[in-house]
Amino acid sequence: MSENTTDSDAHTSTKAQLKELSQKLGVVQREAGSLGIPSLVIVEGLDASMKGRLLNEVLLEIDSRSFRVYSTHAGQQDPRRYPLLHRFWNNTPAKGKIQFYDRGPYYLVLDSWAEGKLHEDELPSYWEDIVNFERQLHDSGVKIVKLFLNVSKKTQAKRFRKLEDNPKTAWRVTPKDWRRHRQYRSYLETAKQGMEATNRDYASWHTIDTENFKTALVDVYNHIIDTLENAIEEQRALLALPKEERNWVTYQGHNYLADTQFEEPMDRQLYKKTLKQRQEKIHELVHEIHSHELPVVIAFCGWDAAGKGGCIKRLVQSIDPRGYDVNPVAAPNQVELSHHYLWRFWKEMPPRGKIAIFDRSWYGRVLVERVEALCSNDDWQRAYREMNQMEEHLAKFGTTILKFWLHIDKDTQLERFEARQTDPLKNWKITDEDWRNREKWERYEESVNEMIEKTNTDYAPWKIIPANCKMRARLEVLDTVISSLKKAIKRARKAAL
Amino acid sequence: MSENTTDSDAHTSTKAQLKELSQKLGVVQREAGSLGIPSLVIVEGLDASMKGRLLNEVLLEIDSRSFRVYSTHAGQQDPRRYPLLHRFWNNTPAKGKIQFYDRGPYYLVLDSWAEGKLHEDELPSYWEDIVNFERQLHDSGVKIVKLFLNVSKKTQAKRFRKLEDNPKTAWRVTPKDWRRHRQYRSYLETAKQGMEATNRDYASWHTIDTENFKTALVDVYNHIIDTLENAIEEQRALLALPKEERNWVTYQGHNYLADTQFEEPMDRQLYKKTLKQRQEKIHELVHEIHSHELPVVIAFCGWDAAGKGGCIKRLVQSIDPRGYDVNPVAAPNQVELSHHYLWRFWKEMPPRGKIAIFDRSWYGRVLVERVEALCSNDDWQRAYREMNQMEEHLAKFGTTILKFWLHIDKDTQLERFEARQTDPLKNWKITDEDWRNREKWERYEESVNEMIEKTNTDYAPWKIIPANCKMRARLEVLDTVISSLKKAIKRARKAAL
Numbered sequence: 001m002s003e004n005t006t007d008s009d010a011h012t013s014t015k016a017q018l019k020e021l022s023q024k025l026g027v028v029q030r031e032a033g034s035l036g037i038p039s040l041v042i043v044e045g046l047d048a049s050m051k052g053r054l055l056n057e058v059l060l061e062i063d064s065r066s067f068r069v070y071s072t073h074a075g076q077q078d079p080r081r082y083p084l085l086h087r088f089w090n091n092t093p094a095k096g097k098i099q100f101y102d103r104g105p106y107y108l109v110l111d112s113w114a115e116g117k118l119h120e121d122e123l124p125s126y127w128e129d130i131v132n133f134e135r136q137l138h139d140s141g142v143k144i145v146k147l148f149l150n151v152s153k154k155t156q157a158k159r160f161r162k163l164e165d166n167p168k169t170a171w172r173v174t175p176k177d178w179r180r181h182r183q184y185r186s187y188l189e190t191a192k193q194g195m196e197a198t199n200r201d202y203a204s205w206h207t208i209d210t211e212n213f214k215t216a217l218v219d220v221y222n223h224i225i226d227t228l229e230n231a232i233e234e235q236r237a238l239l240a241l242p243k244e245e246r247n248w249v250t251y252q253g254h255n256y257l258a259d260t261q262f263e264e265p266m267d268r269q270l271y272k273k274t275l276k277q278r279q280e281k282i283h284e285l286v287h288e289i290h291s292h293e294l295p296v297v298i299a300f301c302g303w304d305a306a307g308k309g310g311c312i313k314r315l316v317q318s319i320d321p322r323g324y325d326v327n328p329v330a331a332p333n334q335v336e337l338s339h340h341y342l343w344r345f346w347k348e349m350p351p352r353g354k355i356a357i358f359d360r361s362w363y364g365r366v367l368v369e370r371v372e373a374l375c376s377n378d379d380w381q382r383a384y385r386e387m388n389q390m391e392e393h394l395a396k397f398g399t400t401i402l403k404f405w406l407h408i409d410k411d412t413q414l415e416r417f418e419a420r421q422t423d424p425l426k427n428w429k430i431t432d433e434d435w436r437n438r439e440k441w442e443r444y445e446e447s448v449n450e451m452i453e454k455t456n457t458d459y460a461p462w463k464i465i466p467a468n469c470k471m472r473a474r475l476e477v478l479d480t481v482i483s484s485l486k487k488a489i490k491r492a493r494k495a496a497l
Numbered sequence: 498m499s500e501n502t503t504d505s506d507a508h509t510s511t512k513a514q515l516k517e518l519s520q521k522l523g524v525v526q527r528e529a530g531s532l533g534i535p536s537l538v539i540v541e542g543l544d545a546s547m548k549g550r551l552l553n554e555v556l557l558e559i560d561s562r563s564f565r566v567y568s569t570h571a572g573q574q575d576p577r578r579y580p581l582l583h584r585f586w587n588n589t590p591a592k593g594k595i596q597f598y599d600r601g602p603y604y605l606v607l608d609s610w611a612e613g614k615l616h617e618d619e620l621p622s623y624w625e626d627i628v629n630f631e632r633q634l635h636d637s638g639v640k641i642v643k644l645f646l647n648v649s650k651k652t653q654a655k656r657f658r659k660l661e662d663n664p665k666t667a668w669r670v671t672p673k674d675w676r677r678h679r680q681y682r683s684y685l686e687t688a689k690q691g692m693e694a695t696n697r698d699y700a701s702w703h704t705i706d707t708e709n710f711k712t713a714l715v716d717v718y719n720h721i722i723d724t725l726e727n728a729i730e731e732q733r734a735l736l737a738l739p740k741e742e743r744n745w746v747t748y749q750g751h752n753y754l755a756d757t758q759f760e761e762p763m764d765r766q767l768y769k770k771t772l773k774q775r776q777e778k779i780h781e782l783v784h785e786i787h788s789h790e791l792p793v794v795i796a797f798c799g800w801d802a803a804g805k806g807g808c809i810k811r812l813v814q815s816i817d818p819r820g821y822d823v824n825p826v827a828a829p830n831q832v833e834l835s836h837h838y839l840w841r842f843w844k845e846m847p848p849r850g851k852i853a854i855f856d857r858s859w860y861g862r863v864l865v866e867r868v869e870a871l872c873s874n875d876d877w878q879r880a881y882r883e884m885n886q887m888e889e890h891l892a893k894f895g896t897t898i899l900k901f902w903l904h905i906d907k908d909t910q911l912e913r914f915e916a917r918q919t920d921p922l923k924n925w926k927i928t929d930e931d932w933r934n935r936e937k938w939e940r941y942e943e944s945v946n947e948m949i950e951k952t953n954t955d956y957a958p959w960k961i962i963p964a965n966c967k968m969r970a971r972l973e974v975l976d977t978v979i980s981s982l983k984k985a986i987k988r989a990r991k992a993a994l
Binding site (some may be wrong): 030052057060064065073168318321322333334428 | 520523524527549552553554557560561562566568570599665668669781784788806809810813814815816817818819822823825827830831832856922925
């Protein structure tokens with residue numbers, strides 16, 4: 001222990017204080033846990049600021065079932081395979097749990113910058129991504145504590161040397177540590193700029209001086225305890241409020257679906273021939289996607305019985321099963337419900353060179369969850385921005401994103417429902433829920449139009465596919481995929497020059 | 498399509514047959530799904546045996562929510578980081594689902610052998626591991642289909658050349674493919690030996706000739722449909738049976754717990770000093786574990802209030818958080834319950850260089866699940882062998898495995914329960930369930946003794962820790978960890994010479 005206190009009374013009093021704080025943390029976490037409050041503690045800081053020891057000490061009194069630690073450790077896996085936020089999204093807290101980051105996204109950004117892999121001009125855009133991430137968590141009820149462990153340049157050098165002097169610990173000091181030490185001033189300056197850019201009421205930074213281990217530990221305890229105590233108070237106040245009335249919020253904007261032009265059914269022979277050609281083209285392009293390491297997301301949304309499954313089948317038929325994953329989206333399970341609604345989608349986002357296909361998507365938030373009042377009005381209204389932000393982050397990483405809405409008219413749906421019901425091979429596809437959804441056609445229509453209005457972006461465009469004729473719909477899906485992949489490949493070729 | 502049929506009637510009839518089969522597969526899978534039957538289809542075979550195309554075709558008529566495909570693709574991730582079976586355990590089917598392997602563990606073993614990384618003499622031991630894996634799945638109710646797609650040497654060459662002749666597909670044929678082609682005879686011979694060694698009633702091999710795509714497809718359909726149909730029949734018969742009476746099965750063998758010698762409480766000052774020394778030693782050793790890339794598993798089991806949490810805390814206190822994970826084991830959640838009982842533990846097994854600590858473990862199967870009749874007698878009686886096999890597979894990979902039983906006497910437990918109940922900081926630790934468990938002390942005692950009798954192995958030994966004195970218990974745990982790590986490091990050093 002790098003203990004500078006000489007006064008033995010002060011020593012005893014800090015010790016008693018620490019014991020009290022550690023017990024208090026245990027008590028408030030159990031309380032927060034029982035109220036289902038999720039929290040996130042991001043521990044960032046300079047090298048030799050005793051992060052590991054401080055974290056270990058804090059964890060000692062928390063029940064191991066109630067927390068998880070994620071260590072961000074450049075090099076642990078290939079960080080280039082996924083977008084920056086991927087690993088953090090996958091390690092967000094479930095209800096009632098604390099998630100610790102032993103360094104978090106800030107470190108990854110700063111490290112890339114310090115290693116010359118990221119230009120200074122690019123930093124603001126990454127700070128913004130992290131702000132969006134934290135805001136989304138906050139809005140879903142996650143309490144955030146952000147700690148920056150500081151140490152003076154002199155003490156840092158002293159600690160490095162102390163480790164080096166001991167043959168058993170000398171391995172812990174690497175050339176990179178000394179390199180970073182020489183950059184001390186500019187690194188700290190950039191870190192401070194990052195903190196300034198990402199400081200928010202609900203996610204404010206606490207810089208902790210670590211010259212003295214025990215006082216630093218007291219600070220760490222206090223920040224976490226304060227946040228949890230406030231959260232408990234807020235949550236109790238919330239629970240005491242009367243339940244929100246969920247009124248239908250109408251959308252009066254442009255009716256995109258009404259613009260759809262349905263054409264006559266096409267000739268089956270022509271369809272078959274064209275389909276084969278398109279599939280061959282897809283087969284070729286997917287190889288290039290793989291060799292250029294381009295990630296691709298294709299989301300299929302649409303009315304019940306619009307033919308999503310059939311389109312997906314024709315799309316993947318010619319692709320090597322190693323090149324794609326189909327993610328069917330059903331109602332969330334118990335584990336998924338204890339997380340942020342985007343968590344289960346983030347987990348399935350593709351690494352470089354892979355295609356992730358979604359059979360239904362995250363847009364359920366502003367469709368079924370809106371119509372059935374499964375979330376509050378605030379929740380789905382906020383979701384347009386949240387989903388745009390997620391897609392923008394993926395796009396920045398180089399992900400091609402395509403979103404299809406398969407559109408049929410109400411009569412066609414009825415025909416298909418009835419046909420399904422009388423066909424013993426297809427009647428499993430039709431449930432009471434489908435009929436109930438159909439009764440709410442107008443509300444869904446409004447929801448779809450508002451969704452397109454608010455989430456049709458350059459980086460993740462919606463494509464409405466007229467799907468009264470299944471054959472035409474399938475070909476148009478393939479054509480759209482082909483032209484998007486071609487564009488992505490062209491860009492990648494240019495970038496490689 | 499490599500279609501050799503010239504007779505147009507035969508062509509039409511195959512087409513109709515295929516359509517019928519694909520619909521039938523859809524029907525039986527929905528039936529199997531509704532009965533909660535999990536199934537596993539392992540597709541192995543030679544290069545150019547049209548695995549991808551056959552698989553894609555089969556998947557077309559199955560509801561995408563009911564299956565998953567795992568592609569074993571050497572090089573996809575570093576396969577050396579985890580034991581062979583790790584990725585397959587993590588991709589076993591949930592209840593009611595079909596899991597496909599696009600090549601499976603057989604391919605990995607054969608590929609290593611063909612590349613000269615695995616000696617022929619080592620093959621039988623790997624076949625045995627795979628047999629154990631399949632048996633465990635079968636015993637838990639998974640239906641297994643194993644297909645080997647065959648192709649003649651001549652046709653293989655023809656298909657390679659056809660791909661090479663087309664500039665768009667030439668990339669698909671690699672030097673490795675031609676190398677494997679030259680080895681055709683010995684590769685097929687070895688594959689056949691593997692199939693013979695792993696052929697079982699419940700997991701028998703079907704070799705499918707793929708000279709003709711459509712007849713091969715008919716074969717694939719038939720094998721899967723047959724297996725599912727049989728499974729449905731069996732499951733219905735099972736459901737019709739009266740429920741098994743779950744009688745307590747007593748254990749009359751050696752009483753290991755009774756051998757425990759409890760010593761007097763130790764001196765606190767001596768404890769503190771010794772603890773610090775041991776923790777420093779652990780700190781050093783963990784670095785070597787990391788640099789030698791040794792995986793370590795430490796399982797903490799014991800009576801309620803025996804002090805597992807305290808031991809774990811002292812153990813990890815001096816370890817860098819990046820070097821270990823603590824996995825708290827509670828009652829399984831909904832997702833975990835839909836899988837094999839070992840699935841959730843397999844997922845947490847450590848990669849090279851990492852320590853996985855379990856706070857309670859897979860032995861719950863033969864403790865709480867036995868005592869509370871949460872599984873059938875068959876289930877827990879079989880589990881001794883299954884857990885030994887899992888541990889043996891980990892040990893073969895180089896994993897050091899330590900299993901602690903923290904033992905206290907009944908009076909000590911009562912004292913601690915009462916102390917917890919009166920301490921406002923600790924009363925959350927004591928629940929009605931703890932008191933109920935205590936009433937069943939004798940049944941737990943029998944279960945623990947039988948567990949030790951049957952799962953105390955060279956590769957994964959049990960250590961009973963007398964824990965009436967918490968301080969002694971903690972030190973003995975650390976001493977045991979230290980000596981095991983030292984041994985592992987010594988072996989690794991020797992192997993590196």
